Amino acid sequence: MKFINTTIPDVKIIEPQVFGDERGFFMETFRTSLFKEKCGDIEFVQENHSKSNHGILRGLHYQTEQTQGKLVRVTKGEVFDVAVDLRKDSPTYGQWVGEILSAENKRQLWVPAGFAHGFYVMSEDAEFMYKCTDYYNPSAEVSIKWDDPTLNVQWPWVDKQAPLLSEKDKNGLSFELAPKF
Numbered sequence: 001m002k003f004i005n006t007t008i009p010d011v012k013i014i015e016p017q018v019f020g021d022e023r024g025f026f027m028e029t030f031r032t033s034l035f036k037e038k039c040g041d042i043e044f045v046q047e048n049h050s051k052s053n054h055g056i057l058r059g060l061h062y063q064t065e066q067t068q069g070k071l072v073r074v075t076k077g078e079v080f081d082v083a084v085d086l087r088k089d090s091p092t093y094g095q096w097v098g099e100i101l102s103a104e105n106k107r108q109l110w111v112p113a114g115f116a117h118g119f120y121v122m123s124e125d126a127e128f129m130y131k132c133t134d135y136y137n138p139s140a141e142v143s144i145k146w147d148d149p150t151l152n153v154q155w156p157w158v159d160k161q162a163p164l165l166s167e168k169d170k171n172g173l174s175f176e177l178a179p180k181f
Helices: 032-039
Strands: 002-005 012-015 018-021 024-027 046-053 057-063 070-076 078-085 096-102 108-111 115-121 125-132 141-143
Touching: 046 115, 057 078, 070 078, 070 096, 070 115, 078 108, 078 125, 096 108, 115 125
Parallel strands: none
Antiparallel strands: 002 012, 012 108, 018 024, 046 125, 057 115, 057 141, 070 108, 070 125, 078 096, 078 115
16 A cells, blocks of 8 residues: 655545456555554544435535544545645644545545545545544534635536535535634
8 A cells, every 4th residue: 555645744645556457356445554654543433335426515524522533435436535624733724635536546535633524426426435533423513614715625526517515514614613623
């Protein structure tokens, strides 16, 4: 596995080595010892799998309690995945990084605790898997508006269509008003 730095040093792209032939492929997607060496002493307690249709945007989400780090990957389709640094003492506070994750490129993104996270489905549909460092706590979940002008995330719209949003994401907070770490 190759660990690739992003413009935010704590967010990593993880690129597996893929072995394949006409029969299919094999890849190692996670190894505790290597992950701890490259990303820190992290323990995962929950794994989730979701499916979303084309044009769906989920995020930008985080929890103020039971803050989660997430190791995310796409097993079907393609998404634009975004992490926003909400750590006030960080040199990259208020900055975002985005990466295309797909079943084809097999890349993963490590999004540490203290970040908001979201994704936009670019393909017909996408299946998304992520390991979490803490349990889901809906009572502590916050959504920052996906189109917040302070963040100015450059979403790569397909067909220039507006994204499809949940009510929670339509009513997200501004970056300015959202709780920080």
